[in-house]
Amino acid sequence: MPDVQDHIIPQAHQTYTAEDHDVWRRLAARQRDLLQSRASRGFLAGLDRLDIGMTGIPDFAMLNRALVPLTGWEVVAVPGLVPDLAFFSLLAERKFPAGRFIRRPDQFDYIEEPDIFHDVFGHVPLLTKPAYADYLEAYGKAGLVAAGLGSLDRLARLYWYSVEFALAKTPEGLRIVGAGIASSPGETVYALESDAPNRIGFDLGRVMRTRYRIDDYQETYFVLDSEDSWPSLDMAALTALWRDQAAMEDIGPGDIMANDIIFTRGTKRRPHAA
Ligand code: HBI
Numbered sequence: 303m304p305d306v307q308d309h310i311i312p313q314a315h316q317t318y319t320a321e322d323h324d325v326w327r328r329l330a331a332r333q334r335d336l337l338q339s340r341a342s343r344g345f346l347a348g349l350d351r352l353d354i355g356m357t358g359i360p361d362f363a364m365l366n367r368a369l370v371p372l373t374g375w376e377v378v379a380v381p382g383l384v385p386d387l388a389f390f391s392l393l394a395e396r397k398f399p400a401g402r403f404i405r406r407p408d409q410f411d412y413i414e415e416p417d418i419f420h421d422v423f424g425h426v427p428l429l430t431k432p433a434y435a436d437y438l439e440a441y442g443k444a445g446l447v448a449a450g451l452g453s454l455d456r457l458a459r460l461y462w463y464s465v466e467f468a469l470a471k472t473p474e475g476l477r478i479v480g481a482g483i484a485s486s487p488g489e490t491v492y493a494l495e496s497d498a499p500n501r502i503g504f505d506l507g508r509v510m511r512t513r514y515r516i517d518d519y520q521e522t523y524f525v526l527d528s529e530d531s532w533p534s535l536d537m538a539a540l541t542a543l544w545r546d547q548a549a550m551e552d553i554g555p556g557d558i559m560a561n562d563i564i565f566t567r568g569t570k571r572r573p574h575a576a
């Protein structure tokens with residue numbers, strides 16, 4: 303098992319410039335406004351409880367003083383994307399890897415590699431919720447097993463359609479829980495309000511067969527039964543699923559299947575993403 307310490311770096315919070323903090327504040331202010339009526343209650347409560355917001359780039363040491371007592375999760379700084387096995391090992395130890403860099407002002411609306419705004423503003427609020435905290439740890443442990451069984455593609459799809467791009471059924475209607483949506487102004491509106499994408503009930507086996515797009519807004523969003531209904535990752539059930547799925551074809555990003563629970567069937571007329 304890889305040594306997770308090899309990938310952790312100091313955040314060096316004092317080295318962020320005034321411009322860096324300004325980029326954060328502008329991103330955070332815009333997302334807070336957009337998410338007020340669109341993110342799950344737990345997400346919004348997490349932002350407030352951890353005070354992730356308006357004062358500039360969070361200092362991980364301070365953030366962790368609030369987060370660790372809640373769920374045992376801590377945020378650690380990493381240089382960028384870490385190798386899969388190291389990523390899974392970190393999650394299995396309740397360490398959430400966050401890039402320490404922030405996008406430049408000219409990258410305000412779009413960056414390719416996740417930066418500290420995506421990683422912290424998008425992901426960390428839900429780490430205050432026990433159901434999500436448990437799910438993400440289980441995901442890391444499942445990833446380490448999947449790596450040994452050649453099923454990493456299934457795990458990557460699961461992460462994509464749950465942690466990054468899930469919606470949830472709530473008493474107020476569909477709400478955003480995925481970090482990839484919650485950190486993107488364009489997709490925050492698109493994921494809930496556009497008539498283009500499909501919105502389909504979350505099914506673990508179905509999701510792990512579904513290919514995804516990394517270059518545009520999603521063609522399909524999967525909907526959890528509630529904001530705390532993260533899938534349970536029983537290893538015996540997962541390995542049985544992977545075995546059964548070995549002979550099955552992948553599902554395309556926009557395909558609808560006979561057994562799907564359809565919330566909305568997309569028109570597929572998609573404006574080009576930002
Ligand atoms: N590293 N820092 C970082 N963040 C990620 O989201 C990430 C990663 N390495 C690998 C990875 N994600 C994916 O391969 C997994 O979702 C499967």
Ligand code: FE
Pocket residue numbers: 416420421425466481482
């Ligand atoms: Fe992410």
